[in-house]
Each structure stands twice: as structure tokens, then as C-alpha cells.
Amino acid sequence: MKTSKKGKILFIVHDLYQDDNRFPFGPAYLASVLKNNGYEAQIYSQDVFHQSNEELAKFLDNNDFDMIGLGFLAARYAETVRPLAKVINGHKKKAKFVVGGHGVTPIPEYILGDTKADIAVLGEAEKNILPLIGAIVNGESLDAISGIAYWAGDKIKINPRSLPVTDLDSLPFPAWDLFPMEQYTTCYAFPGSSPKERHLPVLSSRGCINNCSFCYRMEKGIRTRSIENLFRELKIINSKYGVTYFIFDDEMFVPSKTRIKEFASMLGELENTPIKFSCSARVELAKDKEILKMLKDAGCQLLNFGLESLDQNVLNLMGKNTKVEENIAAVENTIEAGIHPGLNFIWGDPGDSLESLDKIVKFLIKYDTLGQLRTVRPPTPYPGSPLYYKAIEDGKLSGPGDFFEKFVNSDRMTVNFTGLPDSEVYSALFKANSILVKNHFDKKAKLFNEDKKECDLSAQRMIDSFKKVYFPASPEDLRFRGARHYNKKQ
Numbered sequence: 001m002k003t004s005k006k007g008k009i010l011f012i013v014h015d016l017y018q019d020d021n022r023f024p025f026g027p028a029y030l031a032s033v034l035k036n037n038g039y040e041a042q043i044y045s046q047d048v049f050h051q052s053n054e055e056l057a058k059f060l061d062n063n064d065f066d067m068i069g070l071g072f073l074a075a076r077y078a079e080t081v082r083p084l085a086k087v088i089n090g091h092k093k094k095a096k097f098v099v100g101g102h103g104v105t106p107i108p109e110y111i112l113g114d115t116k117a118d119i120a121v122l123g124e125a126e127k128n129i130l131p132l133i134g135a136i137v138n139g140e141s142l143d144a145i146s147g148i149a150y151w152a153g154d155k156i157k158i159n160p161r162s163l164p165v166t167d168l169d170s171l172p173f174p175a176w177d178l179f180p181m182e183q184y185t186t187c188y189a190f191p192g193s194s195p196k197e198r199h200l201p202v203l204s205s206r207g208c209i210n211n212c213s214f215c216y217r218m219e220k221g222i223r224t225r226s227i228e229n230l231f232r233e234l235k236i237i238n239s240k241y242g243v244t245y246f247i248f249d250d251e252m253f254v255p256s257k258t259r260i261k262e263f264a265s266m267l268g269e270l271e272n273t274p275i276k277f278s279c280s281a282r283v284e285l286a287k288d289k290e291i292l293k294m295l296k297d298a299g300c301q302l303l304n305f306g307l308e309s310l311d312q313n314v315l316n317l318m319g320k321n322t323k324v325e326e327n328i329a330a331v332e333n334t335i336e337a338g339i340h341p342g343l344n345f346i347w348g349d350p351g352d353s354l355e356s357l358d359k360i361v362k363f364l365i366k367y368d369t370l371g372q373l374r375t376v377r378p379p380t381p382y383p384g385s386p387l388y389y390k391a392i393e394d395g396k397l398s399g400p401g402d403f404f405e406k407f408v409n410s411d412r413m414t415v416n417f418t419g420l421p422d423s424e425v426y427s428a429l430f431k432a433n434s435i436l437v438k439n440h441f442d443k444k445a446k447l448f449n450e451d452k453k454e455c456d457l458s459a460q461r462m463i464d465s466f467k468k469v470y471f472p473a474s475p476e477d478l479r480f481r482g483a484r485h486y487n488k489k490q
Helices: 024-036 052-059 074-091 108-115 128-139 227-241 257-267 283-287 289-298 312-318 324-336 354-366 386-393 398-407 423-446 452-470 473-481
Strands: 007-014 038-044 067-071 096-100 118-120 150-152 153-160 198-202 205-208 219-223 245-246 274-280 298-308 339-344
Touching: 007 024, 024 038, 024 067, 024 128, 024 245, 052 074, 067 074, 074 096, 074 108, 074 398, 096 108, 108 150, 108 153, 108 245, 108 398, 128 219, 150 423, 198 227, 227 257, 283 289, 283 324, 289 298, 289 324, 298 312, 298 324, 312 354, 312 423, 324 339, 339 354, 354 423, 423 452, 452 473
Parallel strands: 007 038, 007 067, 067 096, 096 118, 198 245, 245 274, 274 298, 298 339
Antiparallel strands: 118 150, 150 153, 205 219
């Protein structure tokens, strides 16, 4: 009988070339599961410390691992993950190179073939990480491990998917101790926060009930943690790291009035008060002014809505299952409650026109509470999304390789769905975002008595960056990734 042994695992959090890095839930949860079962887990925080790939190569040369894990979104694949994969493969020694996350799950064969990674984890990994690492360190077959794809000789084998974690309370809390928490808790500035406040993202649920055309879902449905379990985590984060501003990264934080009541009553028991938070919800929630008041009283500063469009036909084609009038009412009720509304819009979907863009611009100007600067992006047909398959059906994409060849960043079109010439689309986006940026900074100068000259300079820097990304003179011009990230490190 083969003796089971424990192994050593490295998770690489790749560089995002910016300073406002979100805490990486994926490796944090997986590292916690591994630690609780006797494995040694280590994090390489390239995102925070901006180590070069050459520095990573030296680190790998000087250390030995059984497994090297890398999770990613499709948006960073060509720019970041491809070169990173070459480094890992060249310096991994005996380690198995494992990839996972949203960027891998819908297209495992392509990703394994392109990166030459050994194994791909499909969907949530907390249930299969232990049998996977056990098989790796003990040299056992991967055939019986669900939810993975891997090389079997020169062929790729895809095992049946594993079910997602249904009982989120059964998961250990993230392994915060392995991460540079000082950096993660101080790099954000959110609506209603002060410079001294510490922030941290938290997940109280997983999943979403919607099936929007532009979104890829690894798992179906929504699963929630108990309020008691969530509160235990918040209490630790609050007392250990001094966090008083929680960013709930749930796609749907507010599923019911009862849950909000429970949540609000628990917050008052935290040591470091007052507590503030931001969260996301569907617009139907904002019909209920009592819920909005409870959220405000509990410390909610920003309620994020995926409005996406003000054209009903476009909303229908997106599969949003919302009405324009609901969108407008939700924003007005949220502002009335004293909460900043998060106004998310995309333009360039099937059915969009110059008129629908004009509606968005006027709306964003009217309801800009100065909580966040909001601009407009075109939709991106990420692999696995309904929009991706429509692009293939329409002959605009041939597959994942074509997507990664055409995708540059989310401020540029990967596929033009509008029927307008590309040049007209970019001219319209440039005009729209220039108006929005200038209006936002003009408002800040007027209402908050901020230095007009500094506001004008900030606005012009952003407008110039948009001009570069829409009308590039060189490849470097394309590195800009949104108005809120214009100060990122290159």
C-alpha cells in the first residue's frame, strides 16, 4: 500500500499592472483548505509587489514545489498569462503546473494546448483540490478526479465536472495570513471612506440568478452563507486587520429583506465601528424603500447596479430581465436614501445605436453623485458567454484563439456588434467618455470646492488616455484600461 505524503503548493497571483489590487479569493480559499489538511501553501503576490517574470524565474529556481497554481480571467490572458506560463514551464522542475478560474473553465483544451500547463481545474476547486494534490504528490492516476482536464500522453482528457460547493459555511475562511494584508487593506478609496479607513472584499454568496448575454458563469444558481458564518469572518477581519469598510463582492448581495435585517443587526456588534460597506443588487431591490433605509442605516455607501442600457430592446437582447423604468426608479430611490448608486453601462451590443449611447450619457450626467467616476465601455464576448457564441454564429469570431488575437483590452471592441463602422464607434465612445469625465471633474470642483486647475488636469489626463486607446499611435497606447486605473504602474 502506497504511503500518502503531504506536498508543497505555490499559488501565483499574477500582476495586474495597477496599484488598486483586489484581494484574490481563489488562491486564498484553496490555500486555506490545503493548510487545514496538512499541506504547505505559499503565495507569490506578483500583483502587489510587481515582481518581474525574471524575478519569478529566480524564485522558482531556488525553491521546490509539487504544484504551481495560476488562476486568471480571460481579459489578462494574452497580455500576462501567456508569458507567465512560459516562465513557469521553464523553471517548475518537478512541479505540476495547474491553471484554473473563469479564463480556463469554458475552454480547457485551448488553454492547456496554448500554455502547456499540465492540468486545468474546471469551476470551483475547493472540492477537488485535495484529491488532485494527493494524486500529484503520490504519483497516482488523475482519471477519477472530477472537474479537471489534463494531458494523457499527447491527448487532452476532460473528466466530468464536479458539483459546486453547496454549503458555503463548510469552507474555511480565506488564508489571510499568507497575503500582504497591509497592501490589500489600504489600496482602495471607496465612496464614503476616509484615507485612514481600511477596506477588504468579502464574499457572502456565490453565483447569480441571471443569464446576461455578456457574462460567463462557471456555476449556475446562487448559494449564500449563513449570516452567523459571515459575521464570524467580519469580526476576525475587523479585529485583526482593522477593516471597517467591507466591499461585498457578491454578484447579488441582497436576496431578501430578512437577510438584510439579520445582517444589519450583526454589524453593530463589531469592535471597530462605525462600519461601512458597498454591495451589488438587482434593481428590483430598490423598489423597497424600507430595504434601502436598512442598508443606509447599516452603513451602506454604494449600491452597485448592472443597468447596462437604457434601451428596452437592447436590455431584452441582453437577457437582462429588467425594464428601463425599473432602472431609473432604482437609481432615484437609492439616491433618495442617501446611498451612492453604482451606474454600470456598456454600449455596442446588438441593437445599440448612437441614440442609445446618448441616453446613457445624459443619464450618467444627471445621476452623478460624485461617488465614482463612471464611463462607458463596449461589451466583450468573453469565451463561454452567450455573446461569445453569438459572435461565432455570426462569423465574427472563429474560436478562442481568434478571441485572444482580437481582444486588446475592455475599452476597445473585440467584436463590433453595432452595424456602425469601427471608426464611428470609437469616435462616439471618445466623445461620450470625454463629456462624462469633464462633467465629473467640473462637478467636483464646483460642489466640493476642489482646486479647479487640478480637476481640469485630471480630466485632461483621462481624456488623453481615452484618445490613445481609441486612436492608438503605438502598441503602448493600448495599455490604458479604464478611467479609474489611469495611474497604474506599467
